Amino acid sequence: MKKTVCELFAGVGGFRCGLNNIRTVEDYGKEEKWDTVWFSQWEPSEKKTQYAHDCYVYRFGTRLDKNGEDTTNYNIEDVDKTTIPDFNLLVGGFPCQDYSVASSLATSKGLEGKKGILWWSIREILEIKKPPFVLLENVDRLLKSPAKQRGRDFGVILACFRDEGYTVEWRVINAAEYGYQQRRRRTFIFAYKNNTRYATKILNTIGYTDTLEEENKEKCMESVILNDGFFAETFSVNKAKSAKMKVKRLSSEVGEVSDTFQCLFENSGIMKDGIIYTIKTVPNYHGKQITLGDIMETEKVEEQYFIPEEKLYYTDPMITHSDETKQRLPKEDRQTWQYLKGAKKLLRTSSTGHKYVFSEGAISMIDQEDKPARTMLTSEGGFSRTTHIVKDKMTGRVRLLTATEAERIQGFPTNHTKYCLVKGEKVEMPLRKRRFMMGNALVVNLIVDMEKTLNDIFDEE
Incomplete structure (x- = not known):
């Protein structure tokens, strides 16, 4: 099977870097395995310059649709999906939103999602392009949202895949638990058409048939999750202590799922023929651990990254509570990092006039170099509790992460986001935007690992 890819919500190309194992700037243009035939990246909040898209184009060039037009920077909702070139693998890190449907219909035919919910564009592509394989990434809370109907959103997604003839695996993966440089938990979804050779291979491996008793089907699905499936083959796991499989059937119509479905999804699972099997697993990794210190600069760092002494502390550095x-x-005093990252108690008043004490715990002022980095957010580098603060290796002074360190925390090549191609002109991306891009990205190393498994699957297809 041809290794052709469509990358949605592409950002600055995390999936593309991972699939083609792009580690350094010298690797651009050497995409020998996976051919990205089309991509889509549009940021609605950027009114003047589409930095992520323009960085992607600078690094990889653009791709035209079947009409010979460049629609890669359109709102995906406005793209005519029939014009997307044919492909065999759909990838993307789609936004986490409210996935409820606009209305419950008697049948799912013609069912529409609410405007602005980008999952429905993915579903439309599944319907029109019918890719045999799909690999998606989302935040870990996807499995639990919304709070008032736990699991509904993921249930809607699974029901959409079911209706298009897919089997779906999922796994919540913390990159640091497999040796990588960031403690970042994300939900990964791997779906494959039921008529693929891979689907047949999995069923044969586990001895699954439709005539099996339910208890034996459950054992077969547990084998997929723990040993034989896509994620088990890529990232080894064990069953959590005292973990038991949960089994739940999806309603026959997506509208019914949106209205009534609830499920306490565990961090691993599979959906086949509308039946959900989910169980808690724990990582089984005993290899090398990359730390924050491993990716930090060892040479001279620009002065702009260092924090002035008066912005660090407002009192004795040993004080961690206010x-x-x-x-x-x-x-x-409150505009110092010591105050921001310290524990605090504040008197607040609710909207009803009730007074209460708001409490917040302390977090480390200086991030530990001998551990993986904390989860990087889009606010990285700003005056925020979540911003990383490190001690410079050369001078010992306290500073923020450099743009290149942020890239390495996500597994991108150094200086991947330095330049953009804006209206044909090479321009530097602002530092604030470079950090934002990394806060939005995925850990490329995980995709590098998944590619090895995908490559074998495609070679046998």
Whole structure:
């Protein structure tokens, strides 16, 4: 089978870098295995310059649709899906939203999602392009949303796949638990058409038939999750202590799933023929651990990254708590990293006039170099509790992460986001945007690992 790819919500190309094992700037243009025939990246909040798209184009060039037009920077909802070139693998890190449907219909035919919910564009592509394989990424809370109907959103997604003839595996993966440089938990979804050779191979391996008793079907599905499936083959796991398989059937119509479905999904599972099998697993990894210190700069760092002393502490550096229930600290004290990252108690008033004490625990002022980095967010580098602060290796001074360190935390080549191609002109991406792009990205190393399994699957297809 041809290794052709369509990358949705492409960002700056994390899936593309991972699939083609692009590790350094010298690797661009050497995509020998996986051919990305089309991609889509559009950021609605960017009114003037589409930095992510323009960075992607600078690194990889653009791709035209079947009409010979460049629609890669259109809102995906406005793209005519029939014009997308044919492909065999759909990938993307789609936004986490509310996946409820606009209305419950008697049948799922013609069912539409609410405007602005980008999952429905993925479903439309599944219907029109019918890719045999799909690999998607989302935040870990996808399995639990929304709070008032736990599991509904993921149930809607699974029902859509079922209706298009797919079997679906999922796994919540923390990159650090497989040796990589960031503690980042994300839900990965791997779906494959039921008429693929891979689907037949899996069923033969586990001895599954439609005539099996339910208890034996459950054992077969557990084998997929723990030993024989896509994620088990790529990232070894064990069954969590005292874990038991949960089995739940999806309603026959997507509208019914949206209205009534609830499920406490575990971190691993599979959906086949509308039946969900989910069980808690734990990583089985005993290899090398990459740490924050391993990816930090060892040479001279620009002065702009260093934090002035007056912005670090407002009092003794050993103080990690502040009590403002009786009186607020002065504004200049509160605008220090010590205050921001320290524990605090504040007196607040609710919308109904009720007074209460808001409490917040302390987090480490300086990030530990001997551990993987904490989860990087889009606010990285800003005045935020989640921003990483490190001690410079050359000078010992305290500073923020450099743009290249942020790239390495996500497994991108150094300086991947440095330049963009804007209206045919090479321009530098602003530092703030470079950090934002990395906060939005995935850990490329995980896709590198998944590619090895995908490559074998495609070679046998």
